[in-house]
Amino acid sequence: MPDRSLIFPASEYRQRIARLQAQLAAKDCDALLLTSAADIFYTTGFLTRFWESPARPWFVIVPAQGDPIAVIPSIGADLMGRTWMPDIRTWNAPDPRDDGVTLLSDSLREVTPETGRIATPMGLETHLRMPLADYHAVQHSIAPRQFVDGTDVIQRVREIKSDPEITKIHDICQIADRAFARVPEFAMAGKGIDAIFRDFQIALLTQGADWVSYVAGGAGQGGYGDVISPAPATPLAKGDILMLDTGAVKDGYFCDFDRNFTVGTPNAATARCHDALWHATQDALEQLRPGMTARDLWAILNNGLTGRGATPLGGRLGHGLGITLTEWPSLTPLDDTELRSGMVLTLEPGAVVEGDRILVHEENIVLRDDGPELLTTRAPQTLMTLAE
Amino acid sequence: MPDRSLIFPASEYRQRIARLQAQLAAKDCDALLLTSAADIFYTTGFLTRFWESPARPWFVIVPAQGDPIAVIPSIGADLMGRTWMPDIRTWNAPDPRDDGVTLLSDSLREVTPETGRIATPMGLETHLRMPLADYHAVQHSIAPRQFVDGTDVIQRVREIKSDPEITKIHDICQIADRAFARVPEFAMAGKGIDAIFRDFQIALLTQGADWVSYVAGGAGQGGYGDVISPAPATPLAKGDILMLDTGAVKDGYFCDFDRNFTVGTPNAATARCHDALWHATQDALEQLRPGMTARDLWAILNNGLTGRGATPLGGRLGHGLGITLTEWPSLTPLDDTELRSGMVLTLEPGAVVEGDRILVHEENIVLRDDGPELLTTRAPQTLMTLAE
Known part of the structure; x- marks a missing residue:
């Protein structure tokens, strides 16, 4: 088999080390x-979906030199x-x-x-992916050496x-862009939301994703209730807003953005909310x-929403x-x-439409010396329409 | 939205608790x-693909009573x-x-x-999915209460x-069975293995999988080198054995089995090895x-291979x-x-064909009081053929 596992030349990994x-x-x-x-x-550069199996721990040690x-x-x-790894040591796992x-x-x-x-x-957004008892055993075995928090070391x-x-x-953003462009071909009033989710995953694969690690979304009259649920069998109905959000993968790299669609003409509150989300994103694209x-x-996005009369969601507005x-x-x-320059970020403002109905908008950018550069094709300023 | 998140009635969860x-x-x-x-x-019953995001920890406490x-x-x-959960407590995460x-x-x-x-x-095949520093903070906060290893509590x-x-x-095994049956329609000599992997995922979705968490496989002359790699762009060639392995998901439940295909007539060593794998599996189906x-x-499978002149792989032969x-x-x-009765297992004998070429066979079963019951449609006794 050709060397597909080595996504980049060894020099890329040596620079990271x-x-x-x-x-x-x-x-x-x-x-x-x-x-x-x-x-x-x-x-x-070790890329495999085998991490789905929790059976075995895997380790990499980066020494201070070498x-x-x-x-x-x-x-x-x-x-x-x-x-590219020059030093590989193995054992026959799992070994109780x-x-x-x-x-x-x-x-x-x-x-x-x-x-x-x-x-x-050890810090926010990290986990130790090995059995806790084994971590304690290693800790004991290597004493008086000590483990210390290395969150900053890897995150910076x-x-x-x-x-x-x-x-x-x-x-991968472009692959997802093309898949989103196909949504009106397979999403319309009367079709089950689960069938739409399935067809969207098929569209992502057809457009070139290696696999689809994440699809979520929501649909409901004028907005949706949450953004992390699996799809129900309920058919899409006139007046619904459909949101599809995906983390598709190519060569181990993710996109993460959503698009919103309206079945028929959106009501005034929904259109107003969407407009505020679009313009708040525009503020960030201009000012960041x-x-x-x-x-x-966060303040640019949040103020962009409140300044346009929208009620921002309380959670994070991107990452x-x-x-x-x-x-x-x-x-x-x-x-x-x-x-800093070189960071890739999502801009993900969300706001309340009415009651428990929300809308969430999302773009992916890279921050350059002179400001953001879009990695996604910018969502249109008005909601995209699906057949009633 | 209808209650899709609650896969089973509350009584099922109460019994588990x-x-x-x-x-x-x-x-x-x-x-x-x-x-x-x-x-x-x-x-x-909380089912979401949102676990793909490492940003936030999630906790469930099961008290000794209540x-x-x-x-x-x-x-x-x-x-x-x-x-069904009666007691839900939330905070606005991530909060540094x-x-x-x-x-x-x-x-x-x-x-x-x-x-x-x-x-x-804390034991084999488990991880603590929260930041280690936060675990230590909780440990300190709840003292003199102590954390103890609960691996057996959940695993038994x-x-x-x-x-x-x-x-x-x-x-989900039946969904994958139907997808495997379609493989000869889209896998043949000259087609890139990456395109075959993509079409196989599409077939799984088309047949009813909610999503595809795992596809791996291998292809090579008379056998393959490993079973956890992503797909290369190499075209499938005459004399190749193609293996596809999948963990597709329906309502949160996985299948995990593979199928082997030959492009043209397999060579004698490959046919002999496959025959030993098939019969070793048959031994387990009869004797377990x-x-x-x-x-x-393991001994039934291992002896079933060695007794037929095959060289078993050193790793586990199922799980x-x-x-x-x-x-x-x-x-x-x-x-x-x-x-014990009620366990669902994979029978996954693997053996060396020649040199670094291997074959792996896999079926899914449930163990009943009187022995195993297949959840997969039994693989045919001889390798399935793809067009040259």
Whole structure:
């Protein structure tokens, strides 16, 4: 098989490792331990849907100097062997006696001094993807070395996308753009929303997505009730607003944006709300600059809504995007992450139409030195129409 | 929207909670804390693909007596409100100051005595899906209460499927059966393997899958090199064996099985290897009974291969199946889990054809009092043929 697992040339990964090692040095850490699908894909290029199986843990160690080490189940040796990774160590997992604990502990001891500090992500938007009891066993085995919070180490690096990464995200955004353009062909009054969700996934695959990790949406009279539900069998009806939201994947990179459609002419409140969402997004596209914080961008979107008489939703109004469906930062009044050139973000203002009906609008951008550049084809200013 | 989130009637969930509470009593625990998508779906019926976003943690507490409590981000309140769950507590996540830590700690303190033992999964095939630093903060906040390993509490309950669950798994197996039957229509010599993977996902959706969480496979002369890779663009060639493996999803339940196809007449070594895999599976279908262990079933499959001159792969030869792509137990010589009536399992013998070429065969079964019942339509005894 050709080398499909290595999404980028080795130089791309070496640059990432160098940036992670600069972070380790700045934080006086001796190594970084990574356990999540995204972090392991980021450092190695190891891409597989096999993460769906919770059976086995996978590890990458980035020492303060030198090459990273993959410590993985032997079922992954062939695929990891086709990446750039120079040092791959395997065990036959799952092993109830010792599921990689000894191999991981030995590897950590090998590359760190006895008083070493080993960073691993522990903060917001991170998880430790290994059994907790095994983490405690490793902790005990490598003492007096200590684990410390490495959230910043990985997040400050991953959040700045390289040009090849931005191209990948642009590619999948374009695939989803083409799929959204087909929606009026298969979504119309009388068709079950579950059938529409299915056809939308088929359209994404037909347009070139490798797979579809996320489709959600909503439909209801003048707006919808939530944005994370699976599809009901209810047929779409005149007066409904249909929202489809997708995180489709190409070469391991996600898009994450939605589009809204109206079955027939929308009522005045819905049209007004949609107009406020569109213009609030426009405000962000015009005003956002590097050096602002996530909170500043939230304020542009939030004020763009309130200034036009709309009631913003209380949750975040956008977030980072890349090798997971959502990444930090969060566009909320509480997130003071600095927005820098090279960050890929979603602008996702949402507002209440009436009662429990809401609308949510979403675009994907990359922040450049002179401001945002759209990765999605901008949604039209008025709601797109489906056949009654 | 109709009540699609509640896959089963409330009585099904009440029975599950009663069984979990019996386990808690047997282990002298005061509550169970669950954090994973599967465990939360199992106890509540809360089904969403939103777990693709790592941004927010979600919690369910099962006290030793009384109703369970959902402690979740407010973005999920609408969907959780449509499940059977009687007690739902929310916070506006993500919140960098306190992302549910106080709400979770307060809720745990409310339902447990000060000397309480709170079970949470820490063992093989489990992860803690919340930031590690927040787990430590909760641990500190609820002291002198202690977290203890609750792996057995959840696994001994979840591994025995109810009849409604078995029906759901059978449904998705039948959907995949129909999709596999269509493979010769879109897979033939000269077509790129990536295009075949895409068409196979489309076939799964067309046949009724809600979504496709997993497709992997391999293709190569007389056999393939690994079974977890994404698809390359290489065209399928005469003499290739194509394997497609899928974990498609319907109502939150997975199938997990593969099928093998030959482009033209297979060579003798490949045909012999496939025959050994088919007959080893047949041995298991005939000999497996409740009361055997996972190790016993591994031995039936392994001996079925070696007895026919085949060289078994070193990894597990099957595993549990249900609401994740793979569940415990693992069919290895090290797993002594008792196989009981109501367990759903994959039989997945794999063997070396020659050199680095392998073949893997897979069926899904439910174990009944009198032996296995197939959930998949049995693979034909000889390799299915694709056009040259």
